[in-house]
Amino acid sequence: MEAVAVQRTHRRRSNFRGMLVIPFVAFMVFFVLIPLFLILFYAFTDASGRPSLANWADIFTSFEKWKTIGITFAVAITTTAICILIAYPIAFILSNKKFNKNKVLVYVFLLPMWVNFVIRTMALKDMINTMFSSLTANLPFLGLVIGMVYDYLPFAILPLYNQMLKMDKNQIEAAADLGANPFRVFFKVIVPMTVPGIISACTMTFMPTMSSYVIAYHMSNDKIQIIGSLINFYFMSGTGGYNSGAVLSLVMLIIIGFSLVLERLSNNKEDARKGGIW
Amino acid sequence: MVENEILSYEQTNRALKRKRIRGKIGKIAALAFVYLVLIVMYAPLVYITIYSFTNVQTTGSWGGFSLKLYENLFNYAGNQKSQDIWNAARNTLLVAVVSAVISVVLGTLGAIGIHYTRHKWWRNTLEFANQIPIVNAEIVTALSLVILFVSILHMETNFATLVVGHVVLALPYVVLSVLPKLEQMDPSTYEAAMDLGATQTRALFKVVIPDIMPGILSGFLLSITLSLDDYVITTFTKPGEFETISTYVDSAMRKGGLPTQLRAFTAILFSIILLVMIGMYVKSALDVRKQNRKLKGVD
Numbered sequence: 001m002e003a004v005a006v007q008r009t010h011r012r013r014s015n016f017r018g019m020l021v022i023p024f025v026a027f028m029v030f031f032v033l034i035p036l037f038l039i040l041f042y043a044f045t046d047a048s049g050r051p052s053l054a055n056w057a058d059i060f061t062s063f064e065k066w067k068t069i070g071i072t073f074a075v076a077i078t079t080t081a082i083c084i085l086i087a088y089p090i091a092f093i094l095s096n097k098k099f100n101k102n103k104v105l106v107y108v109f110l111l112p113m114w115v116n117f118v119i120r121t122m123a124l125k126d127m128i129n130t131m132f133s134s135l136t137a138n139l140p141f142l143g144l145v146i147g148m149v150y151d152y153l154p155f156a157i158l159p160l161y162n163q164m165l166k167m168d169k170n171q172i173e174a175a176a177d178l179g180a181n182p183f184r185v186f187f188k189v190i191v192p193m194t195v196p197g198i199i200s201a202c203t204m205t206f207m208p209t210m211s212s213y214v215i216a217y218h219m220s221n222d223k224i225q226i227i228g229s230l231i232n233f234y235f236m237s238g239t240g241g242y243n244s245g246a247v248l249s250l251v252m253l254i255i256i257g258f259s260l261v262l263e264r265l266s267n268n269k270e271d272a273r274k275g276g277i278w
Numbered sequence: 279m280v281e282n283e284i285l286s287y288e289q290t291n292r293a294l295k296r297k298r299i300r301g302k303i304g305k306i307a308a309l310a311f312v313y314l315v316l317i318v319m320y321a322p323l324v325y326i327t328i329y330s331f332t333n334v335q336t337t338g339s340w341g342g343f344s345l346k347l348y349e350n351l352f353n354y355a356g357n358q359k360s361q362d363i364w365n366a367a368r369n370t371l372l373v374a375v376v377s378a379v380i381s382v383v384l385g386t387l388g389a390i391g392i393h394y395t396r397h398k399w400w401r402n403t404l405e406f407a408n409q410i411p412i413v414n415a416e417i418v419t420a421l422s423l424v425i426l427f428v429s430i431l432h433m434e435t436n437f438a439t440l441v442v443g444h445v446v447l448a449l450p451y452v453v454l455s456v457l458p459k460l461e462q463m464d465p466s467t468y469e470a471a472m473d474l475g476a477t478q479t480r481a482l483f484k485v486v487i488p489d490i491m492p493g494i495l496s497g498f499l500l501s502i503t504l505s506l507d508d509y510v511i512t513t514f515t516k517p518g519e520f521e522t523i524s525t526y527v528d529s530a531m532r533k534g535g536l537p538t539q540l541r542a543f544t545a546i547l548f549s550i551i552l553l554v555m556i557g558m559y560v561k562s563a564l565d566v567r568k569q570n571r572k573l574k575g576v577d
Contacts, residue, residue, distance in 0.1 A: 021391020035422030123322035130338035211417035
């Protein structure tokens with residue numbers, strides 16, 4: 001009898017704290033989930049709200065649009081690859097007590113964000129155009145990639161850093177003690193342990209690179225358009241353009257969904273491996 | 279045979295020394311790489327700061343040392359461009375603070391709710407939903423909000439819609455900063471507080487919130503940072519006449535050329551960052567010393 005009473009109060013207490021999630025859930029439903037369903041709805045209707053695939057046909061039969069999509073992927077893949085190549089060693093060094101005992105250094109990588117990225121992009125453009133005589137006008141692709149890497153490097157460092165903090169350092173030492181050379185240790189032990197971090201760092205740079213039309217506009221002197229520029233163009237052309245914008249947004253959402261699934265799978269595998277050992 | 283395998287004292291010493299030297303070189307190389315990347319990342323800000331001390335139209339040519347740009351920036355009476363900059367700065371800060379406060383309240387409550395939920399599927403669903411705005415492309419978030427506000431609710435974008443946009447951006451990060459602190463928390467303190475007669479609200483505010491305060495604070499700082507850095511969501515959800523620093527700079531650049539005093543403004547922002555950086559270094563050094571002293575005291 002007493003035990004039941006205790007259990008009941010216990011459950012009531014838990015519920016109280018569980019209830020605190022309600023405002024959060026309400027906000028997420030209204031301003032994240034419903035808007036996403038609206039994207040889905042708008043992508044398959046025309047301006048008057050009737051079901052239609054005309055927007056898809058318009059976009060995917062246009063050579064110009066395909067070109068934009070192709071260039072976007074080229075920019076995004078190049079940027080992501082460079083960001084990971086730079087961010088990986090940095091995250092490793094920052095998370096390793098042997099090199100860095102100070103957490104402040106991590107924040108130093110984030111602090112430039114207090115100067116808004118449009119100002120930083122403008123500053124970068126001024127600087128490289130002075131140093132390399134009008135680089136953004138002559139080599140728009142290079143200028144664009146430099147701008148993207150510069151702005152999104154911190155977004156690649158953070159997830160990698162967080163993943164590496166969780167890394168089991170003993171395994172690295174064990175591999176080295178058992179005679180693996182540093183390359184083997186790196187590719188066989190360190191990289192597999194950081195796969196979820198790598199995937200999330202890729203997502204965190206790939207997605208903004210596809211959408212960041214401001215950088216595209218300024219760092220290529222308006223010579224290169226990316227998917228984000230197109231969405232912005234449709235947005236600027238008024239409510240009638242929302243449907244076409246929604247089509248492109250849905251395409252991006254599909255890519256995002258794909259990367260989310262990938263991330264989840266890699267995480268699960270990690271957990272499963274841990275579970276298998278014990 | 280045995281003698282061959284056992285290294286002499288000198289040999290061991292030499293091997294250890296070599297290892298130590300190699301380790302030291304590795305450490306120096308590693309830190310050199312980190313600082314090199316940092317220098318590149320800060321170079322554009324340094325560049326603009328240098329050219330804030332000369333009164334020329336575009337950077338790249340030096341017109342002699344001058345504080346004219348700072349004078350223009352601070353004597354804003356009668357100088358429309360300087361007034362615009364300060365206006366935009368004030369708006370940026372206002373949006374950042376308001377949206378960060380809302381994000382922290384919603385996010386902290388949300389994290390507590392997520393942590394103490396009894397059903398695994400519910401927790402997974404909430405965590406998944408929380409992940410959506412983080413991985414979603416900003417422009418998709420922005421467009422989806424505009425469709426909701428303008429097409430469905432037939433609203434004009436206003437200050438509230440702008441704040442909602444920034445909360446969507448920051449809220450998930452607050453949840454992610456607070457959740458780990460909840461996991462580190464000792465679950466029995468809350469129960470103890472209740473057993474000692476505290477009400478649930480009181481136990482929440484006196485026990486749980488203080489315990490997870492570091493997470494809340496870092497969530498707040500992260501919200502501010504994301505809001506200050508934002509452009510895309512801002513430009514989609516802001517009311518027409520309302521300019522933040524990012525939208526102001528972008529439109530000025532498109533109209534052909536930034537006002538020169540913006541360089542002075544950037545330099546001021548940069549020096550604020552430097553001050554914060556120095557402050558953080560000093561604080562962490564003090565913390566380390568305090569910890570060392572504590573360790574000595576225990577001994």
